[in-house]
Amino acid sequence: MSTLRTKYELYVTHMRKIQDVNSSIALMHWDNEVNAPIKGVKLRGQQIATLSAVAHDWSTSSELEQLLTSLYSQRHALSENEARNIELSLERFNTEKKLPTKFIKLFSAAQTNAFHSWLKARKAKDYSIFKNDLKIIVDLLKHKTDLIGYKNHPYDALLNEFEKGATVKQLDVLFGNIRNELVVLAKNIMDNGNPSDKEFLKRHFDKKKQWDFGIELLKQMGFDFEAGRQDISEHPFTTAFSSRDVRVTTRIEEGNLLELIGGCVHEGGHALYEMGLESEYYGLPLGMATSLGIHESQSRLWENHVGLSLSYWKANFESMKKLFPVALGDVTLIQFYKAINQLAPNCLRTVADEIHYHLHVLIRYEIEKGLIDGSIEVESLEEIWNQKYKDLLGIVVPHSTYGVLQDVHWAEGLFGYFPTYSLGSLYAAQFFAKASEDLPDLQEQISQGNMKGLLEWLRTNIHQYGKKYDSEELCKRITGEGLNFKYFIDYAKEKYSHIYNIPLDVLNKEIEI
């Protein structure tokens, strides 16, 4: 028994050391996007590559392999949580081992280069500045799918990195539903409903005041500023160096109030998940988010089901109005609520409404799949992108910064990540329905600015478990069934029937056409 204990402790120490290195890499990435001067970029890339190689070496060391195989064979003598840590670590080990250190270093350097040519390309509104570095990323990822291996489609190998068990086969069905149902729903709402004015959202909103308001929103959600901070970056993101140091970023536009609110509440949702992970499991699977889909369910739940709800603005509209008496002086709560929930096809994913959002994800999913299986070339990516936006959303992309260059993900080598945005949104609807059932006065609490009940529910049902349960199992444990598209559709229909004054049965009937 004492040998088993010693081995488990050695395993924990080993995993924590890997996490230490990964946290320092995460800090360098954060610093690159928040602080780093432009001339330091090349050497920073080399620094990240060196540390990535260390993390990879340690993650694939024979010492770890021996510990894991030995502990796995004795897992029945471990506690349930310990055994689960071992099982998941071994699984991860077997994948990591397939990637040679040389590949990790090349990929890490490619990420840094691509990120910075993406920044330059955005500034110049010129996709061609980015494309060579993107080509390198795509070629490396194709190679990665061969290294990792896959059953049916090479893209499955990449999906699995972010959402265990996800496959092209399943996602083709899911995005088929999205294409069939949501294109029609969006069209029906816009054709039959009464749009509301939303022009006032583009009035002048002082940056400093927006920043301060964002901080207040984060505090209200339960974001702990002694265990995290907010900064400004080109593209909002959340990163965690431990559950005690979680960082969100946001961007602020003087003529667009929604950019800030959406950013803070969305990233705040991610951050609360990271802050809610058990710090005793630092570095171990049970101390990590179970999947990106579940991670996104947290940001989307806060962003859509809280931040875009009438209850939320009952709590916050008056204090916001005090900050912006000129810009919002003539605006009522209901006008504001309707304005922030107007549907309109738009070329930017991050400011998309809740329904069109999934069409943005669908386009990225199809493109990634195509780039990885070779049916789409990086060279012609911009044309394909623009064509899909025309076909599916009916809009013309004005230039590449509002088109193919809008997201940071590909510049960071993240392929297989986008689909988790739709998964997350669907999980969010399903979780929020269940939370509303468990907490009958949830809307009342939210309308009083009291988010404690909701946060507690999320901590209890989701955050505390880390990777203990996979996404699908977690969903079943909480809601009694696997992911079900119906919750999102029901939620969307009810919400927009109210906002657009369309009887629910009209929307229901129309859908069947």
Next chain:
Amino acid sequence: MSTLRTKYELYVTHMRKIQDVNSSIALMHWDNEVNAPIKGVKLRGQQIATLSAVAHDWSTSSELEQLLTSLYSQRHALSENEARNIELSLERFNTEKKLPTKFIKLFSAAQTNAFHSWLKARKAKDYSIFKNDLKIIVDLLKHKTDLIGYKNHPYDALLNEFEKGATVKQLDVLFGNIRNELVVLAKNIMDNGNPSDKEFLKRHFDKKKQWDFGIELLKQMGFDFEAGRQDISEHPFTTAFSSRDVRVTTRIEEGNLLELIGGCVHEGGHALYEMGLESEYYGLPLGMATSLGIHESQSRLWENHVGLSLSYWKANFESMKKLFPVALGDVTLIQFYKAINQLAPNCLRTVADEIHYHLHVLIRYEIEKGLIDGSIEVESLEEIWNQKYKDLLGIVVPHSTYGVLQDVHWAEGLFGYFPTYSLGSLYAAQFFAKASEDLPDLQEQISQGNMKGLLEWLRTNIHQYGKKYDSEELCKRITGEGLNFKYFIDYAKEKYSHIYNIPLDVLNKEIEI
């Protein structure tokens, strides 16, 4: 020959990897002082400890040892600079090898803990909060002197880490001179001269405007904001992740204009040295500052000989006055120049005048020496500190934040560092005298806000060499002689005779008493 070439390249790659890790550690330290939320501190300490162990392992690996000994034996076939890199790397290797990885980890963790208890202790003005962590640092350092070894005094082992070749024996003489000459000089000036009003420096100076002004001063010096940045921290410092990413910090007080100016120009001087190192030598000795004394000579040269000169304010006083028309409206250039150069004993080192400054360093030198050789106990440090300030500067320390807790150095485990401040100041006087000889219109250039000539002189004579020459050799190459106390004394007498309207011969005579 090709084997030699290959070996040298392997050596370069190895050294760069070590630098990559050290740069990521430096980023974590920087982030700790600039950004990090308080609850993340413990795990951050662990992260730094893990990476410090990696850097140490690589710095003491048998692979590196073989490369170095082999290359050293063939050094005559290398270029002069290559041979120097090998020689210095081997020297460093032999020291590093004496420190076991376990010690490095313990010390790294102790640094992090001490830094944060120092922060807490400062807030509470209570030395006792800090003292246990300081005791751990001191005990570890005592152990370190045994590990490294020394000839005469254990403190020599620590001094050598920052200033190669420095010894207690030499410094006792140097600080003996300081005690004998500067106590008398300061007293003579204050007794015989006419003090000027400096109360207006404590008027209200808007923080944001101070910040902007500081940025302009840095730009004027030649600080490249595409290769660096400035932030706010508790204690100003400079750190570099490469010569292309150099970071300075400053602190701003609304009622103290000098805090900012001193901070910016001083740290800016450090930063220009780092920016002036050859980036082709990244990770190699010739790409690193030769010693802390020379590093400090750069900050002091800019701070004292430029930033506190009349010429400098001829260039900058009017633009500063425009920023603070209320606070400085009734102040003339000469009044300002005299005000910022008033002598007065003060309990804070960082705001000390140029003469009393050395007495602050002397006190720290004596205390460090005593802590390391056991003649002073951490327990009674505060009393000893306060007594020395009473004896040497004639002042009563109001509380520990203005006393024994004022500097971050001990909290960061930096013992042997303080003496380099005095060395730097003396080197600065000697270098500036030589620069003034080489550039006859230097004062004229400075008074026009043109710092290019001076920066070029520093780049050519000092920055570009990195560790190619040790401090003393560098000083001889530039000025034709080793460090000579006379340059500082001559400079100080001339400057203060002017500011206090005391004939130079009066000061000269008095000194001999």
